[in-house]
Amino acid sequence: MNTEVLPVEDDEIVKSNKPSPWVRLAKNTSVRVGGFLFSIILLMSLFASLLTPLDPTDINPSNRLKPPGYEGTLRDNDGNKYQVTARMGTDTLGRDIYARVVYGARISLIVGIAVALISVAVGTFIGLVAGYFRWVDAIVMRFMDGLMAIPAILLAISLVALSGASLTAVIIAISVPEIPRVVRLVRSIVLSIREEPYVEAAISVGTPTYLILWRHVLPNTISPLIVQGTFICGSAILLEAILSFLGVGIPPETPTWGNIMAEGRDFFQIYPHAIFFPGIFLSLTVLAINMLGDGLRDTLDPRMEGKF
Numbered sequence: 001m002n003t004e005v006l007p008v009e010d011d012e013i014v015k016s017n018k019p020s021p022w023v024r025l026a027k028n029t030s031v032r033v034g035g036f037l038f039s040i041i042l043l044m045s046l047f048a049s050l051l052t053p054l055d056p057t058d059i060n061p062s063n064r065l066k067p068p069g070y071e072g073t074l075r076d077n078d079g080n081k082y083q084v085t086a087r088m089g090t091d092t093l094g095r096d097i098y099a100r101v102v103y104g105a106r107i108s109l110i111v112g113i114a115v116a117l118i119s120v121a122v123g124t125f126i127g128l129v130a131g132y133f134r135w136v137d138a139i140v141m142r143f144m145d146g147l148m149a150i151p152a153i154l155l156a157i158s159l160v161a162l163s164g165a166s167l168t169a170v171i172i173a174i175s176v177p178e179i180p181r182v183v184r185l186v187r188s189i190v191l192s193i194r195e196e197p198y199v200e201a202a203i204s205v206g207t208p209t210y211l212i213l214w215r216h217v218l219p220n221t222i223s224p225l226i227v228q229g230t231f232i233c234g235s236a237i238l239l240e241a242i243l244s245f246l247g248v249g250i251p252p253e254t255p256t257w258g259n260i261m262a263e264g265r266d267f268f269q270i271y272p273h274a275i276f277f278p279g280i281f282l283s284l285t286v287l288a289i290n291m292l293g294d295g296l297r298d299t300l301d302p303r304m305e306g307k308f
Contacts, residue, residue, distance in 0.1 A: 024299045031299070034291030041285050045105035052096070056103040056255040060094035065271050088277045091263055100255040101278050107256045108237045108285060111171055115236035116229045118175040123182025124225060128213050130183065131190025141187070144180040152177035153242060160248050170249050174236045185228055189221050223300040230293035234286045241282055257282045 088097040159173035243249030244258025257278040264274025
């Protein structure tokens with residue numbers, strides 16, 4: 001009876017012992033902490049009506065600029081009066097800051113996620129075309145360089161001023177400055193991949209260009225794009241708050257963290273709670289998203305393997 005034992009390659013042993021990406025994600029401290037904070041803020045935005053019965057747009061001049069912990073009569077969404085405690089105080093129009101902060105999380109997350117999806121989708125398409133077709137590259141990248149030469153905040157203010165203040169206009173205005181960054185990232189990846197032997201082999205057998213881009217090029221951009229998308233999301237949330245704080249973003253009647261801080265800046269020295277509480281939630285949200293991005297980068301980048 002032949003009992004010959006076949007040798008096992010060292011690479012196969014290393015591959016079998018290497019933990020999966022999901023295990024590495026679960027072990028990453030940045031992912032765990034950032035994911036926990038982001039989950040809390042996401043749940044807060046989704047279940048805002050359960051966390052507070054108050055209408056964030058209800059004006060009550062008799063309760064204006066009350067300190068945190070003030071007990072008074074406020075109204076809910078149906079107009080019913082409640083004897084409640086204003087946990088974070090009230091603003092210059094007597095609106096409950098806690099209700100406005102909770103509902104404002106929805107707008108911030110909508111803006112951040114929408115900008116990330118739009119900029120990644122558009123930037124990936126342009127970057128694939130520019131990186132694969134040499135004659136398109138020179139034209140497209142000069143245009144992208146021109147967009148990147150304009151500060152993002154100035155470009156966003158100009159676009160909002162031209163189209164009018166609205167949620168859609170703000171999302172588009174913030175997406176435009178982010179697209180060139182995604183284009184440059186995808187283009188740099190495509191420039192290296194298109195010279196690989198498997199891409200040249202696909203070209204030699206007559207594989208259509210769109211299949212080469214879809215099957216061989218695009219999959220190699222997924223990991224960097226996921227990481228880039230998280231940073232774009234955090235940057236978009238911060239930029240939306242800046243636009244609202246400057247009065248050129250989402251209309252003031254809509255509760256956003258930037259609007260809340262803008263309305264309380266004139267009374268900051270006397271009533272700092274009007275800026276402090278929305279500022280804390282804004283900082284925690286951006287911190288959580290950036291920590292997620294750092295953890296994803298450490299996990300998805302092979303060069304970082306074993307360093308955490």
